[in-house]
Amino acid sequence: MVAIRVSLPVPLRRSFDYEYEHPLAPGVRVRVPLGRRVLTGIVIEVPTEALPGITLRPILAVIDREPLLSSEQLRLLRFAADYYHHPLGEVLFAALPGALKRGDEAVTARAYGLTAMGLAAEAARFGRARRQAALWEAIKAAGILNESGLKALGPGFRPALRALMAQGLVEEREAPAPGSTLCPDGVVLRPDQRAACDAVRAAFGTFVAFLLFGVTGSGKTEVYLDLLAGVVEAGGQALVLVPEIGLTPQLVTRFEARLGTAIGTLHSACAAGERARVWSAAAAGRLGVVVGTRSAVFTPMKHLSLVIVDEEHDASFKQQDGFRYHARDLAVWRAKRLQVPVVLGSATPSLESYRHARERRYHLLTLPDRGPARALPSVRLIDLGRDRARDGLSAPMIAALRAHVARGEQALLFLNRRGYAPVLLCPQCRWHAPCDRCDARLTVHLGDRRLRCHHCGHERPLPTACPACGHEGLVRVGDGTERVEEGLRRALPGARVARVDRDTTGSRLAFNALLRKVRGHEIDVLVGTQMLAKGHDFPNMTLVGVIHADQGLHGNDFRADEQLFAQIVQVAGRAGRGDRPGQVLIQTHHPAHPLWVPLARLDYEAFAEAALQERRETAFPPYTHCALLRAEARKPEIALRFLEAAKRLAATPPEVRLGCILPAVLARRAGYHRAQLLATSAQRGALQSWLTAWLARVAEIPVAAQVRWSLDVDPYSLF
Numbered sequence: 001m002v003a004i005r006v007s008l009p010v011p012l013r014r015s016f017d018y019e020y021e022h023p024l025a026p027g028v029r030v031r032v033p034l035g036r037r038v039l040t041g042i043v044i045e046v047p048t049e050a051l052p053g054i055t056l057r058p059i060l061a062v063i064d065r066e067p068l069l070s071s072e073q074l075r076l077l078r079f080a081a082d083y084y085h086h087p088l089g090e091v092l093f094a095a096l097p098g099a100l101k102r103g104d105e106a107v108t109a110r111a112y113g114l115t116a117m118g119l120a121a122e123a124a125r126f127g128r129a130r131r132q133a134a135l136w137e138a139i140k141a142a143g144i145l146n147e148s149g150l151k152a153l154g155p156g157f158r159p160a161l162r163a164l165m166a167q168g169l170v171e172e173r174e175a176p177a178p179g180s181t182l183c184p185d186g187v188v189l190r191p192d193q194r195a196a197c198d199a200v201r202a203a204f205g206t207f208v209a210f211l212l213f214g215v216t217g218s219g220k221t222e223v224y225l226d227l228l229a230g231v232v233e234a235g236g237q238a239l240v241l242v243p244e245i246g247l248t249p250q251l252v253t254r255f256e257a258r259l260g261t262a263i264g265t266l267h268s269a270c271a272a273g274e275r276a277r278v279w280s281a282a283a284a285g286r287l288g289v290v291v292g293t294r295s296a297v298f299t300p301m302k303h304l305s306l307v308i309v310d311e312e313h314d315a316s317f318k319q320q321d322g323f324r325y326h327a328r329d330l331a332v333w334r335a336k337r338l339q340v341p342v343v344l345g346s347a348t349p350s351l352e353s354y355r356h357a358r359e360r361r362y363h364l365l366t367l368p369d370r371g372p373a374r375a376l377p378s379v380r381l382i383d384l385g386r387d388r389a390r391d392g393l394s395a396p397m398i399a400a401l402r403a404h405v406a407r408g409e410q411a412l413l414f415l416n417r418r419g420y421a422p423v424l425l426c427p428q429c430r431w432h433a434p435c436d437r438c439d440a441r442l443t444v445h446l447g448d449r450r451l452r453c454h455h456c457g458h459e460r461p462l463p464t465a466c467p468a469c470g471h472e473g474l475v476r477v478g479d480g481t482e483r484v485e486e487g488l489r490r491a492l493p494g495a496r497v498a499r500v501d502r503d504t505t506g507s508r509l510a511f512n513a514l515l516r517k518v519r520g521h522e523i524d525v526l527v528g529t530q531m532l533a534k535g536h537d538f539p540n541m542t543l544v545g546v547i548h549a550d551q552g553l554h555g556n557d558f559r560a561d562e563q564l565f566a567q568i569v570q571v572a573g574r575a576g577r578g579d580r581p582g583q584v585l586i587q588t589h590h591p592a593h594p595l596w597v598p599l600a601r602l603d604y605e606a607f608a609e610a611a612l613q614e615r616r617e618t619a620f621p622p623y624t625h626c627a628l629l630r631a632e633a634r635k636p637e638i639a640l641r642f643l644e645a646a647k648r649l650a651a652t653p654p655e656v657r658l659g660c661i662l663p664a665v666l667a668r669r670a671g672y673h674r675a676q677l678l679a680t681s682a683q684r685g686a687l688q689s690w691l692t693a694w695l696a697r698v699a700e701i702p703v704a705a706q707v708r709w710s711l712d713v714d715p716y717s718l719f
Contacts (some may be wrong), residue, residue: 001019001020001021001045001058002019002020002021002022002023002045002046003018003019003056004017004018004019004020004023004024004030004043004059005017005043005044005045005046006018006032006041006042006043006044007037007041007042007044007046007088007089007092008032008034008039008041008089009040009089009090009092009093009101010034010039010087010089010704011087011088011090012087012090013040013087013695013699014016014087015088015089015261015608016032016034017047017054017056018030018032018043018056018057018058018059018175018352019056019057019058019059019476019604020058020059020336022091022341023046024043024046024059024062025043025066025067025073025239026043026045026046026067026069026071026075027042027043027060027064027067027068027069027070027071027074028039028042028043028063028064028066028067028068029038029042029043029062029064029068029100029103030043030059030060030061030062030063031059031060031061031063031103032044032057032060033057033060033324035448038060039104040063040101040176041089041182042069042093042296043067043524044074044088044092044343045105046129046356048551054651055396056583059153063103063105063244064106066173067105067253067369068096068100069092069095069300070300070643072300072337072338073095073298073300074378075337075669076298076330076333076337076630077091077095080325080330081146082290083688083713084324084325084711085627085691085692085695085711085713086323086325086711090322090367091298091323094295094298094322094323095278095295095298096271097276098272098274098275098276099195099273099275099276099280100276100279102563104276105707106276106280106391107177108297110142111141111145111146111148111172111173112139112145112150112161112165112170112171112173112214113144113145113170113171113173114139114140114169114170114171114664115168115169115170117167117169118136118139118140118164118168118169118170119140119167121169122692123136123137126486131157131159131160131164132158132160132163132164133198134153134157134160135150135153135157135160135161135164135170135171138153138163139170139529143447144173144435151657152423162698164614166201167566170365174612177464178274178315180216185258187222187225188221188492189219189222190371191224191365192201192366192368192650193219193367195225196210196212196365196367197223197225197227197363197620199363200223200227200306200341200343200365201227201230202304203341204230204305204340205339205340206340206341207335207336207338207341207342208342208363209332209335209336209339209341209342209344209356209361209363210340210342210343210344210362210363210364210365211312211344211346211349211353211354211356211357211360211362211364211365211389212343212344212346212365212367213346213347213349213354213357213361213364213365213366213367213388213604214345214346214347214366214367214368215235215347215367215368215369215370215376215571215574215602215604216347216373216376216569216570216572216574217370217376217537217571217576217577218309218367218369218370218371218669219367219371220345220347220367220369221251221254222368222567223343223345224240224308224310224343224345225254226253227256227306227308227343228240228255228258228259228288228289228306228308228687229258229259229612231288231306232259232261232288232289235303236288236303236305236497237282237285237287237288237289237290237301237302237303237304237305238288238289238290238303238304238305238306238307238308239289239290239292239296239297239299239304239306239307239308239331240255240289240291240292240293240310241292241293241294241296241308241309241310241317241328241331242291242293242310242311242406243293243294243303243310243311243314243315243316243317244293244314244316244531245267245268245269245293246511246531248265248267248291248292248293250515250536251291251310252291253655254475255289256289257302258549259288259289259694261288261289262287262288263287263288263289263290263291264278264282264289264290264291264292264293264295265278265290265292266278266279266282266290266295266296266299266540267292267293267296268293268295268461270423270453273431278290278299279299279300279309281302282299282300282301282302283299283301283302284302285301285302285303288536294316294317295327295580295683295695296327296473297327297330297331298330298335299415301546303315304338304340305340306340306341306342306343306553307332307334307335307340307341307342307343308326308342308343308345309331309342309344309345310345310346311345311346312328312344312345312346312349312350312353313346313348313349313350313353315563315716318434318714318716319682320716321710324710324711324712324713324715326716328344328350329398329714332344344362346572347569347570347573347604348565348566348569348604349608350550350562351562351608351611351612351615351621351622352621352622354423354608354612355612355622370577374576374577374578374579374713375576375581376573376582376602377544377573377575377581377582377583377584377602377604378582378583378584379572379574379583379584379586379599379600380583380584380585380586380600381585381586381587381588381591381596381600382394382397382586382587382588383510383588383589383591384580384587384588384589385589385591388693389479389547389587390641391479391483391484391486391487391488391489391490392415392479392487392547392548393484393488393491393547394587395594396492396585397413397545397585397587398492399583399631400543400544400545400583400585401492401495401525404542404543404583405492405495405524406411406626408539409540409541409542409543409580410518410521410523410524410525410526410538410540410542410543411524411525411526411541411543411544411545412525412527412528412532412538412543412544412545412548412549412571412574412575413478413484413488413525413526413528413545413547414527414529414532414545414546414568414571415479415481415484415527415528415546415547415548416526416529416530416532416534416548416551416567417478417479417480417481417529417548417551418443418454418480418481418482418483418501418502418503418529419443419444419445419452419454419480419482419503420443420445420446420476420480420482421443421444421446421476421477421478421479421480422441422444422477422478422480422705423441423476423477423478424441424442424444424451424462424463424474424475424476424477425435425474425475425476425477425585426468426469426473426474427464427471427473427475428471428473429466429468429469429531431466431467431468431469431470433463435453435455435456435458436458436672437453437456437668437670437671438453438455438456438458438666438669439666439667439668439669440454440455440666440667440669441461442454442458442460442482443480444462445462445482445503446476446477446482446483447482447503449461449462450462450656451463452558453556454672455666455669456669456712457656457668458601458670460658463469474540474628479547481499481500481501481527481528481529482499484527484547485497485527487544487668488525488527488636490575492524492525495524495525495548496522496523496524496525497524497526497527498514498517498518498523498525498526498527499526499527499528499673500514500527500529500531500532501528501529501531502525502527502529502531505531506623512563515536518538518541519538519539522542530567530571531597532571532574532701533567533574534568536574537561537577538574538577539577539578539579540578540580541574541575541576541577541578541582541633542575542576542578542580542581542582542583543575543582543583543584543585544571544572544574544575544584544585545584545585545586545587546568546571546572546584546586546587547587548587548589549564549568549586549587550565550589550590552564553588553595554664554719555592557659557689557718558615558618558620558696558718560619561595561611562611564595564596565595565604565607567598568586568599569599569602569604572584572602586599594610598610611621619680619682621714623680623682623715624680624681625680625681625683625684625687626678626680626713626714626715626718627678627679627687627691627711627712627714627715628676628678628679628681628700628711628712628715628718629646629676629677629678629679629710629711630674630675630676630709630710630711631643631674631675631676631677631707631708631709631714632662632669632670632672632673632707632708632709633673633706633708634671634672634673634709635673636667636668636675638703638706638707639673639674639675639707640661640707641674642648642701642703642704642706642707644661645701645703646694646701647677647700648675648678648690648698649694649701650679651684651693651694651700652679652690653686653690655681655682655683655686655690656678656679656680656681656686656687657679657680657681658677658678659677659679659680661675661676661677662675662678663676664673664677664719665675665719672708674717678718679691691711695711
């Protein structure tokens with residue numbers, strides 16, 4: 001018997017040893033006992049040293065004949081577990097589709113071919129079994145018929161297939177890699193786009209990190225397409241990461257039309273079986289391109305030649321709970337290990353990536369304009385101190401909307417706050433509707449007469465009178481997308497208005513249907529949240545209005561200005577992408593704020609230079625490295641006691657600094673009281689080494705069992 005080391009999907013920072021009759025390859029899934037349970041685990045190594053005097057429990061079953069996780073994937077996942085200080089077992093299983101986590105067999109793409117008996121058969125053999133005859137003819141003509149070909153024959157052919165296989169005429173084969181027929185779409189690259197493509201193509205076969213910095217509408221996607229066409233034509237594979245599910249269908253449609261090959265998609269809206277099929281097909285090299293959201297960074301790809309991260313600055317690439325990894329950073333690490341180029345694209349790069357480009361660790365590629373026929377939109381501020389707003393709309397905003405709609409153009413109003421109003425207030429006793437589980441107010445959703453917490457999901461009916469004093473004149477304070485939509489219908493009675501937020505487009509089908517209406521000019525004015533802020537191309541949209549631009553001006557987090565600037569630049573980029581010029585109107589109570597100076601010119605570089613200088617002076621990322629120890633407990637004193645004990649255990653070297661223990665900005669969420677402790681260092685390696693030693697002691701704190709605690713390395717937000 002041989003000792004086998006196995007990682008299990010449990011929140012323990014250790015692996016487990018079992019015995020088996022012969023060695024097993026790392027990456028193979030097995031079923032093993034743990035206590036009274038039977039779990040699926042993944043073999044990570046066969047210990048070379050004997051384990052004397054230890055009786056090991058046996059492995060109950062081996063699921064895979066060949067490793068499910070390749071050595072390349074295991075390296076990536078081990079690095080991720082070490083760097084983010086998360087249990088390896090949970091990291092390994094985070095990379096798997098749901099069906100494979102449960103221990104289902106790996107899905108292979110199925111195809112069907114004729115056996116020797118089938119090739120020798122004659123049509124007369126089938127007599128009146130017409131479907132068997134038709135299917136036999138189809139397989140004979142195709143050579144190999146895949147699942148999509150079988151479905152194309154129409155319903156009812158599955159029984160015919162089973163009958164042909166039972167007769168020994170047809171057998172299952174491995175599906176071949178799909179062919180590629182490049183379909184030029186008539187786009188001629190501009191010199192700056194061609195230069196970017198040439199630079200990346202020259203790096204194929206080596207690692208170079210490229211920052212593709214292009215203004216909104218400058219044609220970054222055309223650069224991606226040209227590069228992907230070269231990869232597919234050469235028989236390689238490419239991984240494309242996007243931040244939002246909403247961007248995936250339109251991008252995939254465009255890729256398939258241009259590349260002439262099937263594109264695999266991986267995101268949370270995919271059915272479990274589809275995720276497993278795409279995952280397995282990519283691992284076998286049968287998919288040339290995989291497009292996916294954050295977790296797709298772990299997709300196994302046999303011939304990976306290029307990695308692209310679109311909208312690389314986006315916060316969605318950072319996992320905010322559980323295994324708190326950053327997909328962009330892991331994509332760069334993976335590309336470096338495989339010696340393939342990685343392209344990070346954005347109109348508003350993260351300050352981390354921009355600093356790398358400034359210091360020549362990344363190669364900077366620029367697309368500075370939209371081309372000779374299309375200019376960037378003009379930007380104008382509306383001072384709400386002078387032009388007061390009603391239902392979120394000032395008089396200049398309404399006048400601009402009327403003018404654009406009268407010319408047959410479309411407009412987008414951006415407000416990153418859904419619902420009708422963020423506060424329900426009693427003017428008599430000053431009561432406001434609180435969430436019972438969070439330190440937050442409930443938001444008014446007038447359409448279905450509900451109060452909802454946007455942090456924990458708690459909701460209750462909208463009261464008709466104040467619960468505290470009985471006053472019936474409750475006031476709805478502030479503006480949400482629902483209220484702005486109502487105001488638009490009053491101000492533009494003939495206009496076709498639509499609202500886009502999670503309340504109106506909860507499903508992907510509903511969202512895509514609405515986008516089709518916009519492109520078909522069945523809608524004049526859209527009002528929506530950040531779902532509309534990036535990636536969408538509406539050629540007839542000439543006006544963008546930002547309703548409450550001040551929301552991020554005075555944020556608690558060090559990234560607040562960076563996020564606000566990126567968000568407004570991205571949404572401004574929806575205007576003027578066609579033949580007509582675009583206009584952007586920004587409503588603000590603080591027109592003299594220094595952020596508006598570069599934003600009015602859509603000048604990212606001016607903003608980034610000033611922001612980097614401020615970060616350097618205040619020792620915030622990217623000039624320092626952070627790790628945040630978070631604790632949650634039902635009672636606030638327990639969370640604080642845990643963090644105080646953790647701080648006492650910290651033997652901090654001079655290179656590492658521990659901050660004060662602080663409550664989170666939202667100190668109570670979903671019934672849990674939250675606090676945190678920040679560790680920083682100018683040296684990434686020093687912080688990592690110290691964290692490894694510290695966490696081993698933190699896990700042994702007696703009160704740890706009463707606390708939900710986690711470590712967030714490179715946190716996106718410190719609050």
